[in-house]
Amino acid sequence: MKQAMSESQDIEIATTAIVTDGQPDSKTRRYDRQLRLWAASGQSALENARILVISGSATSTSILKNLVLPGIGHFTILDPANVTPADAGNNFFLEGPDSIGKSRAGEAVRLLGELNDSVEGVADTSSLEDILAKNPDYLLGFTVVIACNLENEVLEKLATLLWEEEAGPALVVVRSAGFLAEFFIQFHEHAVIESHSEIAPSLRIDKPFPALLEYATSLDLAGMDPTDHSHIPYVVILVRALEDWKKSHGGLPPQTYAEKKSFKQGIQSMKLKYDEENFDEAESQAYRCWTDTSVPSDISKLFQDPALSSLTPTSAPFYHLVDALRRFTQEPPHTLPLTSALPDMKASTESYIHLQTLYKTRAEEEKKRFTELLDVPLDDALVDTFVRNAHGLKLLKGKKWGALDRDPGDLLKALATTPKELAIHLSLSALASISAKHEPAITVEALTAEAQALLPPGTELPDEFDDAVGEIARAPTADLPNTAALLGGLVAQEVIKVITKQYVPIESYCTVDLVETWTGVVKFA
Amino acid sequence: MATASSSQNTDWQDRYYHIDQVLDKPGPRTDPAFLAGDGVKDFLRNQAKILVIGAGGLGCEILANLALTGFKDIHVIDMDTIDISNLNRQFLFRTKDVGKPKATVAAEFIMKRVPGVKVTPYFGKIQDKDDDYYMQFNLVICGLDSVEARRWMNATLVNLVDPENPESLKPLIDGGTEGFKGQARVILPTITSCYECSLDMLNKPTAFPICTIANTPRLPEHCIEWASVLEWPRVHGDKKLDTDDPEHISWLYNVASARAKEFNIEGVTWSSTQGVVKNIIPAIASTNAIISAACCNEAFKIATSSAAYLNNYFMLIGTDGVYSYTFEHTKRDDCPVCGGDSLELSISSEFTVEQLIDLLVEKQDIQIKKPSLSTPTSQIYLQAPPQLEASTRPNLAKKVSELVPPEGEVTVTASTLPFSLSLRITYT
Numbered sequence: 001m002k003q004a005m006s007e008s009q010d011i012e013i014a015t016t017a018i019v020t021d022g023q024p025d026s027k028t029r030r031y032d033r034q035l036r037l038w039a040a041s042g043q044s045a046l047e048n049a050r051i052l053v054i055s056g057s058a059t060s061t062s063i064l065k066n067l068v069l070p071g072i073g074h075f076t077i078l079d080p081a082n083v084t085p086a087d088a089g090n091n092f093f094l095e096g097p098d099s100i101g102k103s104r105a106g107e108a109v110r111l112l113g114e115l116n117d118s119v120e121g122v123a124d125t126s127s128l129e130d131i132l133a134k135n136p137d138y139l140l141g142f143t144v145v146i147a148c149n150l151e152n153e154v155l156e157k158l159a160t161l162l163w164e165e166e167a168g169p170a171l172v173v174v175r176s177a178g179f180l181a182e183f184f185i186q187f188h189e190h191a192v193i194e195s196h197s198e199i200a201p202s203l204r205i206d207k208p209f210p211a212l213l214e215y216a217t218s219l220d221l222a223g224m225d226p227t228d229h230s231h232i233p234y235v236v237i238l239v240r241a242l243e244d245w246k247k248s249h250g251g252l253p254p255q256t257y258a259e260k261k262s263f264k265q266g267i268q269s270m271k272l273k274y275d276e277e278n279f280d281e282a283e284s285q286a287y288r289c290w291t292d293t294s295v296p297s298d299i300s301k302l303f304q305d306p307a308l309s310s311l312t313p314t315s316a317p318f319y320h321l322v323d324a325l326r327r328f329t330q331e332p333p334h335t336l337p338l339t340s341a342l343p344d345m346k347a348s349t350e351s352y353i354h355l356q357t358l359y360k361t362r363a364e365e366e367k368k369r370f371t372e373l374l375d376v377p378l379d380d381a382l383v384d385t386f387v388r389n390a391h392g393l394k395l396l397k398g399k400k401w402g403a404l405d406r407d408p409g410d411l412l413k414a415l416a417t418t419p420k421e422l423a424i425h426l427s428l429s430a431l432a433s434i435s436a437k438h439e440p441a442i443t444v445e446a447l448t449a450e451a452q453a454l455l456p457p458g459t460e461l462p463d464e465f466d467d468a469v470g471e472i473a474r475a476p477t478a479d480l481p482n483t484a485a486l487l488g489g490l491v492a493q494e495v496i497k498v499i500t501k502q503y504v505p506i507e508s509y510c511t512v513d514l515v516e517t518w519t520g521v522v523k524f525a
Numbered sequence: 526m527a528t529a530s531s532s533q534n535t536d537w538q539d540r541y542y543h544i545d546q547v548l549d550k551p552g553p554r555t556d557p558a559f560l561a562g563d564g565v566k567d568f569l570r571n572q573a574k575i576l577v578i579g580a581g582g583l584g585c586e587i588l589a590n591l592a593l594t595g596f597k598d599i600h601v602i603d604m605d606t607i608d609i610s611n612l613n614r615q616f617l618f619r620t621k622d623v624g625k626p627k628a629t630v631a632a633e634f635i636m637k638r639v640p641g642v643k644v645t646p647y648f649g650k651i652q653d654k655d656d657d658y659y660m661q662f663n664l665v666i667c668g669l670d671s672v673e674a675r676r677w678m679n680a681t682l683v684n685l686v687d688p689e690n691p692e693s694l695k696p697l698i699d700g701g702t703e704g705f706k707g708q709a710r711v712i713l714p715t716i717t718s719c720y721e722c723s724l725d726m727l728n729k730p731t732a733f734p735i736c737t738i739a740n741t742p743r744l745p746e747h748c749i750e751w752a753s754v755l756e757w758p759r760v761h762g763d764k765k766l767d768t769d770d771p772e773h774i775s776w777l778y779n780v781a782s783a784r785a786k787e788f789n790i791e792g793v794t795w796s797s798t799q800g801v802v803k804n805i806i807p808a809i810a811s812t813n814a815i816i817s818a819a820c821c822n823e824a825f826k827i828a829t830s831s832a833a834y835l836n837n838y839f840m841l842i843g844t845d846g847v848y849s850y851t852f853e854h855t856k857r858d859d860c861p862v863c864g865g866d867s868l869e870l871s872i873s874s875e876f877t878v879e880q881l882i883d884l885l886v887e888k889q890d891i892q893i894k895k896p897s898l899s900t901p902t903s904q905i906y907l908q909a910p911p912q913l914e915a916s917t918r919p920n921l922a923k924k925v926s927e928l929v930p931p932e933g934e935v936t937v938t939a940s941t942l943p944f945s946l947s948l949r950i951t952y953t
């Protein structure tokens with residue numbers, strides 16, 4: 001295993017090869033299938049990340065496997081335990097009986113390390129209690145801390161320590177027993193610029209920018225060469241048809257069903273020949289003429305964030321960008337900045353490229369205006385990414401781990417909206433409380449009493465609780481290989497989203513039932 | 526119950542401490558027929574024989590999970606060799622293994638890591654094996670990226686079912702991923718919805734009209750397709766394009782770049798060229814882990830009856846939070862593989878045979894390449910052999926209504942599919 005930092009430099013250079021020319025080098029080839037999801041920027045974030053995993057259990061190593069393979073910079077396994085015969089039976093990153101009696105962290109780090117030479121792995125056999133007592137700052141040096149089936153008391157201490165540090169590591173709390181599991185990510189807030197939203201940004205056909213309007217209205221449709229006529233992009237047809245319509249309708253787009261129908265007929269009547277597919281495409285896209293391009297409510301909500309009213313030059317760039325966006329949308333035409341991403345459409349090369357150039361030029365102009373509205377100078381690449389992805393911005397506000405269990409109001413809301421998800425959460429919370437008491441037997445009765453105690457007096461447990469608690473009592477200490485592997489995938493996926501700040505991580509408890517095979521999210525907002 | 530000798534040799538005390546918790550006791554939703562204890566453990570560890578199709582992204586995960594849960598007689602089929610781009614997720618392979626057969630390397634790794642597990646690899650195609658071969662397994666898990674191979678496997682297992690012999694019904698568990706998304710499902714051949722029943726749920730592959738590629742390119746993809754579909758054969762004649770050969774990709778990239786420059790199109794890169802011509806689907810370890818674990822968990826539950834199994838489709842989308850949907854996909858009565866009814870198809874009486882063929886190729890719920898058509902009494906058009914193709918070719922221009930009476934039956938076959946499709950034609 002080599003040093004993480006110098007390797008990540010190499011990769012950054014290597015991965016940029018993907019946007020220049022020539023054949024990619026071996027590193028880029030190795031990561032090709034993931035670079036297509038999170039690009040060089042995401043890869044570089046992964047390579048700078050440091051992960052701490054508490055315990056070397058089957059679930060822990062399953063999570064790490066899915067982080068070492070894509071190339072995180074560093075991981076530490078913190079585990080004072082030696083490998084037991086039971087560990088050797090359910091953990092793929094131990095060598096069966098040969099590993100029994102050896103350090104579990106040491107064995108797991110060695111075998112995980114074989115997956116990727118460029119990842120640095122460390123086995124730490126200290127106990128978490130010791131570190132919390134003597135050297136808590138050590139824990140703050142990580143990007144993400146993952147705790148698997150950790151006992152309540154020490155978990156509470158860990159969660160509090162990390163929560164009190166505003167910019168401290170995110171904490172992922174994972175719990176499982178038999179076929180049931182849950183996990184939760186503790187963070188203060190998480191801003192996502194590149195959410196990879198599947199909703200396409202508006203083409204602004206209802207509010208065409210001057211150059212587009214001028215181009216659409218200047219075309220001599222009647223006198224045009226028939227081939228050219230059949231290659232006018234639908235965007236241009238719609239802008240033209242809408243402009244003509246508005247002239248005879250008091251400046252308004254089609255409103256009623258009858259008007260919309262008539263507008264579509266109008267598009268069909270613009271055809272010179274019946275088989276002009278570009279006009280058919282325009283008809284099918286006509287809804288864009290009466291879909292108002294405005295600031296999506298998700299985005300305007302961001303403008304209300306208290307952080308915007310107390311901005312200082314050292315505030316996070318995200319807030320400066322959002323504030324500039326707020327000011328941008330206050331100016332006509334009261335939309336988000338235009339993006340130059342034009343979908344494919346029936347058109348000749350010339351007419352399509354011309355249209356694309358109009359969009360690109362306008363997008364550049366709007367980006368320039370946006371940049372003028374920024375209070376602080378920011379890297380142009382960041383501004384560019386922000387403007388291109390403005391329609392999908394996300395700002396998640398996290399909660400401290402355990403807050404739900406202490407909030408009767410939230411529990412009641414969760415009970416009403418997601419009872420079967422809450423049933424799993426309650427039974428796993430009950431299991432954690434009972435395990436802390438080190439009682440010899442874990443019974444349905446004892447688990448039910450613990451879960452009942454979490455809810456406000458007089459509240460009935462959800463109907464689904466019996467099924468959940470029965471499974472827990474059946475296998476209270478079982479770290480099943482399939483459950484571990486599934487959690488390994490789900491948790492790694494969320495950690496990758498947290499680290500790369502791409503895509504959108506979960507905001508609450510994710511619960512898993514592998515009897516009926518479903519995942520859910522506890523909702524209480 | 527006595528434990529077989531293979532287990533005695535390798536099973537150490539507490540090896541199955543975790544698994545045994547769910548095998549020694551039923552849960553609230555466990556079928557009453559579940560017999561907790563030694564019998565079920567003996568079946569799982571000494572008798573069950575399971576087949577894994579694919580030793581790639583899903584296959585590596587599936588093999589590891591099956592081995593850890595106690596399956597000891599595992600067979601795996603894969604026709605591919607290891608490529609460097611597999612190493613970001615196919616965790617049984619190392620850099621030194623590049624170029625070696627996936628099935629063999631994966632089998633050796635599992636046997637070395639998990640004592641007492643026998644993994645029998647086959648480096649080749651699923652089509653090489655006959656019904657007797659497939660009959661020996663209790664369960665089949667598919668971790669494939671090819672629609673065609675899945676359709677073949679599905680149809681083969683449906684055809685294997687003999688109502689007189691309950692052992693002939695082999696549950697098929699199928700997994701698939703793309704980026705942060707995936708699905709896992711359980712198919713009980715002839716009883717529940719099969720792979721073919723749900724073909725219309727697949728994304729339609731992007732196909733660019735040849736006239737766009739030739740005359741009006743607008744996107745970088747159009748230029749890349751031009752280079753691979755039109756320019757490669759024009760310049761290289763019969764020499765086959767090898768999309769795994771970096772030199773070939775470089776050639777395409779240069780040709781596509783030149784065309785893009787000529788038309789002022791931006792965005793042709795080496796990587797996008799490779800992505801388009803190889804139809805690359807993004808793939809990561811984490812999604813494969815989720816889907817494989819779901820598949821293996823179903824295999825474990827079916828083999829042991831320790832818990833109810835998935836009925837019958839689990840779909841996961843991990844791009845925005847964790848969203849999943851578990852539902853019962855229903856069987857199609859007109860499924861060409863497991864349904865009894867023929868598929869109703871209404872066409873214009875003016876339709877030519879060629880137009881019918883184009884329609885079949887386009888139809889999302891059929892997805893057939895190069896179909897041959899016949900009626901119960903005559904051949905309409907056959908793609909092969911060449912003499913028959915030549916003799917039936919004149920029919921392409923004829924109207925279907927001249928050859929098939931209303932409500933008439935047309936049988937559609939294709940070399941890539943192990944079944945025929947029965948159409949009932951009506952005219953408008």
Ligand SMILES: [Zn+2]
Pocket residue numbers: 718719720721722856857860861862863864
């Ligand atoms: Zn079917």
